[in-house]
Amino acid sequence: xxxxxxxxxxxxxxxxxxxxxxxxxxxxxxxxxxxxxxxxxxxxxxxxxxxxxxxxxxxxxxxxxxxxxxxxxxxxxxxxxxxxxxxxxxxxxxxxxxxxxxxxxxxxxxxxxxxxxxxxxxxxxxxxxxxxxxxxxxxxxxxxxxxxxxxxxxxxxxxxxxxxxxxxxxxxxxxxxxxxxxxxxxxxxxxxxxxxxxxxxxxxxxxxxxxxxxxxxxxxxxxxxxxxxxxxxxxxxxxxxxxxxxxxxxxxxxxxxxxxxxxxxxxx
Ligand SMILES: Nc1ncnc2c1ncn2[C@@H]1O[C@H](COP(=O)(O)OP(=O)(O)O)[C@@H](O)[C@H]1O
Ligand SMILES: [Mg+2]
Numbered sequence: 431x432x433x434x435x436x437x438x439x440x441x442x443x444x445x446x447x448x449x450x451x452x453x454x455x456x457x458x459x460x461x462x463x464x465x466x467x468x469x470x471x472x473x474x475x476x477x478x479x480x481x482x483x484x485x486x487x488x489x490x491x492x493x494x495x496x497x498x499x500x501x502x503x504x505x506x507x508x509x510x511x512x513x514x515x516x517x518x519x520x521x522x523x524x525x526x527x528x529x530x531x532x533x534x535x536x537x538x539x540x541x542x543x544x545x546x547x548x549x550x551x552x553x554x555x556x557x558x559x560x561x562x563x564x565x566x567x568x569x570x571x572x573x574x575x576x577x578x579x580x581x582x583x584x585x586x587x588x589x590x591x592x593x594x595x596x597x598x599x600x601x602x603x604x605x606x607x608x609x610x611x612x613x614x615x616x617x618x619x620x621x622x623x624x625x626x627x628x629x630x631x632x633x634x635x636x637x638x639x640x641x642x643x644x645x646x647x648x649x650x651x652x653x654x655x656x657x658x659x660x661x662x663x664x665x666x667x668x669x670x671x672x673x674x675x676x677x678x679x680x681x682x683x684x685x686x687x688x689x690x691x692x693x694x695x696x697x698x
Contacts, residue, residue, distance in 0.1 A: 435460045435602055435635050436481065436499050442492035443476045443485065443659075450489070451476050451659040458603065458652075461633040465646030465667060467682060468656035474639045477656070478607045481637070482522055483512050500602065518548065521596030525608040527588040531580040537591045538564070538576030544598055563594040568624055586617035590624065597628060604628070607639040622648050643682045647671050655679050 436458040443451035451473040458464045466474045479485050481497055483504060491497075497504040499515065507515065516522075524530065531540055538560050545556040557576070564572035567590040580588060589609060596604055606625060610618040626649045628634045640646050646653055647667040655663040655670065655678070663676045674680045 433501065434458060435462070436637070437497070438477070438481065439496040439498075440492070440494045441477060441480055441497065442495055443473070443480060443489055444492060445489050449492075449659065451480070454654075454656075454659075454661050456654055456661070456664075458635050458637060460602070461629065461635050463629060463636040463638065463650040463652065465650030465653040466637065466639045466656060467641065467643045467646050467653060468662075469641055469682075471658075472656040473659035474641075474656055475607055476659075478522070478605050478637065478639060482516050482520060482605065483507065484516070513548075517544075517601075518599045519601050520603045520605065521599070521601040522605040522607070523589065523592050523596050523609040524606075525611050527585065527592040527609075527612075528580055530592055531588065533580055536577050536579055537583065537588075538578075541591070541595050541598060544595055548599055559598070560594075563598055564591065567591070567594045567597075568620070569594075584617075586613050586621060589613065589621055593621075593624065593628075597632070597634065600632070601634070603635045603637065605637045605639070608641070609638075610645060611640065611642075618645070619648075625649055643671065643679075655682070 434457040438454060438456045441451055441454040442449055454477055456464055466477060468474055480491050481504065491505055495505055499520065531537060541560040541563060542556040545551045545559050551559060561572045561576050564575050569575045569587060569590050583591065610621045613621060622645065625636060629636055636649065638646055638649050650667055653665060653667045653670045654661045657678055663670060663679050670679060671683060674683050
């Protein structure tokens, strides 16, 4: 078997004497996809933040935790080495895209800055590349969007712009933590299609986090179900949806006829 791109082994996250995440194991193959599902407070974001090296102050991973990305031990990574990983090789998008952009700067310039500073592109090249990236993330009229300010864009457009920024360094892995949660159902489906498309076209591996099992099942092959900081169930998306082993997972499956799940089942 090829070495996985991301390997999380015995992840625990503690806050003083409280353990918030317990013994989480997960792997993501190169170009693979892992969905993390669970109710609010189940430890999904802390798991992602551990991988990204951005745990909130006062929280730490446990002594037995190993997180390997492309053979690199992230738990031992020195602060000066993080910029070559986070952003460059692991991109991330979160809920509430607006809060990750500077309100007083056009979105094109914000993407352009990353391309210039991190990618070493010249001003002109950076602009052209930014417009291409906006086009690749399905933004209509990408050249116009380039010159727009965040407040001029809808939530779905902002998330696409954030995805363009997250993938502009051509990372191997994208972590999307509730990235579609704030969007209305139609726009959510479009952004999920975009993520699936990026995976297919660019071999981008994905960690997709949602409280909504149908969202995750739409895009991911493998799923882990979390509750109270632990992995309760794991399997392929089809297995977990069709034959959930745990009552909690069944309740997640049943909880929403709201969106997608019937569509997924009819394809599965
Ligand atoms: N900065 C923090 N300090 C103390 N507890 C936290 C902190 N951040 C998260 N937690 C707790 O850790 C648990 C998991 O949180 P989180 O990973 O954000 O859940 P999820 O993303 O699944 O909603 C929750 O009980 C939450 O209250
Ligand atoms: Mg969360």
